[in-house]
Amino acid sequence: MAVNERMHRETSKGKGAVWPSERKTSIDRFTGVEVVQLTDYKAHSHHLYFTENGWYDGGTRLLFVSDRGNSANLYSLHVESGEMTQLTDYPDNDHLDACLMPDGSAAVVKVGRRLIRLDLATLEEKPVYEAPEGYHLGNASTTADGLFVLTCVQEDLSHRIRLDLGNGYVGHRELMEAAPHSMIVKIDAKGDGAELVYEDKSFITHINASPKEPWLMTFCHEGPWHLVDHRIWGLDLRTGEAWKIRERLEPGEKVGHEFFYPDGVTVGYHGFRANGMNFFGSIRYDNTGLEETEFGFDTWHGYADGLGQAVVDGKGAVKTLSVWRKIGGVFDGPRTLCELRCSFHSQKVHAHPRFDAEGKRLLFTSDKNGYGNLYVVELPDDFTVLPAFEG
Numbered sequence: 001m002a003v004n005e006r007m008h009r010e011t012s013k014g015k016g017a018v019w020p021s022e023r024k025t026s027i028d029r030f031t032g033v034e035v036v037q038l039t040d041y042k043a044h045s046h047h048l049y050f051t052e053n054g055w056y057d058g059g060t061r062l063l064f065v066s067d068r069g070n071s072a073n074l075y076s077l078h079v080e081s082g083e084m085t086q087l088t089d090y091p092d093n094d095h096l097d098a099c100l101m102p103d104g105s106a107a108v109v110k111v112g113r114r115l116i117r118l119d120l121a122t123l124e125e126k127p128v129y130e131a132p133e134g135y136h137l138g139n140a141s142t143t144a145d146g147l148f149v150l151t152c153v154q155e156d157l158s159h160r161i162r163l164d165l166g167n168g169y170v171g172h173r174e175l176m177e178a179a180p181h182s183m184i185v186k187i188d189a190k191g192d193g194a195e196l197v198y199e200d201k202s203f204i205t206h207i208n209a210s211p212k213e214p215w216l217m218t219f220c221h222e223g224p225w226h227l228v229d230h231r232i233w234g235l236d237l238r239t240g241e242a243w244k245i246r247e248r249l250e251p252g253e254k255v256g257h258e259f260f261y262p263d264g265v266t267v268g269y270h271g272f273r274a275n276g277m278n279f280f281g282s283i284r285y286d287n288t289g290l291e292e293t294e295f296g297f298d299t300w301h302g303y304a305d306g307l308g309q310a311v312v313d314g315k316g317a318v319k320t321l322s323v324w325r326k327i328g329g330v331f332d333g334p335r336t337l338c339e340l341r342c343s344f345h346s347q348k349v350h351a352h353p354r355f356d357a358e359g360k361r362l363l364f365t366s367d368k369n370g371y372g373n374l375y376v377v378e379l380p381d382d383f384t385v386l387p388a389f390e391g
Contacts, residue, residue, distance in 0.1 A: 013069045015089040015123055021082025028338040030320060031386055035338050036376050038077060039084075043067040044372035046365040048098060049139065050303055050352035051208050051259045054363075056104035056120070059356060062363070063107060064374055065096050067348075072096040074109055076120065079376070087123060097139055101189070102146045102211070108189075113137045115151060117191065128191035135183075141209040141217070142189065143237075144264065149187040150217055152204050155180035176203045176223025184219060186237060197240055202229075212264025216285060218245065225254035225271070232258045232269065234285050246283045246290070250274050261306035262357070270302030270312065280310055293324065293331045297391050300344055305355035309379070311362060313340055313351035318391065321353055321364065325383045335386035338377055341368035348372050355379075
């Protein structure tokens with residue numbers, strides 16, 4: 001590529017602009033595995049929240065958010081070539097969320113108080129929902145049949161509570177204690193109306209639609225995990241019935257960061273015993289099949305692929321990603337996969353590790369070089385080549 005052409009493409013901005021590959025590889029200094037850095041720009045980039053799949057087009061492309069151009073927008077990355085396409089052009093935008101439609105044809109983008117359906121082939125945008133005046137818009141998640149988009153809205157109490165939840169959870173406990181009016185809304189995916197399906201005087205967030213059962217979703221009562229009345233809730237979209245999932249086993253126990261397994265009926269999570277012991281676990285939506293694995297170091301997020309693998313990101317003294325693999329029905333590990341060295345300073349630079357659908361690749365974000373960037377690691381077939389974790 002000629003220098004002038006490359007410079008033009010690097011400075012191009014706007015919907016449909018193509019950015020050249022920033023892809024680079026390195027050998028991890030702790031484990032010897034190859035780590036592929038997918039983005040390298042002096043602005044934060046991160047993949048979708050770990051409860052949402054960002055892989056599409058047969059796993060060849062990946063959605064991500066980047067602040068390049070001093071505004072958060074949605075991009076598509078061709079994983080093999082590294083070339084990136086800018087999908088949205090929202091100026092002076094600080095925050096953006098998105099989720100994929102199940103068939104990968106469109107994304108639902110959250111910008112401010114609006115949800116916008118974005119056709120990934122034509123880049124045509126269509127507004128499908130706007131939160132009422134005086135309410136904040138939560139995350140979005142699509143039902144398994146692709147017919148509806150689920151979201152939540154919470155009463156805006158920023159006029160009386162100092163809030164900066166994305167940068168250090170400022171006001172987190174105060175908002176929980178204020179019990180804002182919250183609503184869960186089911187929106188026609190084509191933008192033909194919305195229906196209130198549940199409401200409560202609680203700080204509701206973390207909407208997760210089952211990837212298999214169109215009637216099933218989970219949500220949470222947000223707040224410090226050891227203080228909130230109960231964290232993980234199920235909701236039947238057919239009846240509006242809500243119920244508790246995975247009640248505390250002891251006072252002071254913390255459980256959260258829930259997500260669905262690919263089977264659509266098992267809910268994964270991680271947590272902390274009252275004595276500080278960490279664990280990750282799973283349970284069916286009907287509170288059967290509880291399974292938990294303990295480990296002795298601090299983590300921020302845990303994720304499992306439903307195929308027998310689990311990962312946690314280390315925080316504090318542990319600056320690596322640790323993985324487990326089921327052998328004989330029991331999780332073997334932890335083993336160190338690679339260096340993480342993530343600051344977790346804000347939501348944009350949380351690691352949020354997530355396996356791809358085949359369990360062959362692990363995607364995560366790290367700001368180890370000062371800016372949030374996307375990284376991907378191929379999981380070795382032979383799990384035993386990874387070193388046992390040493391705390």
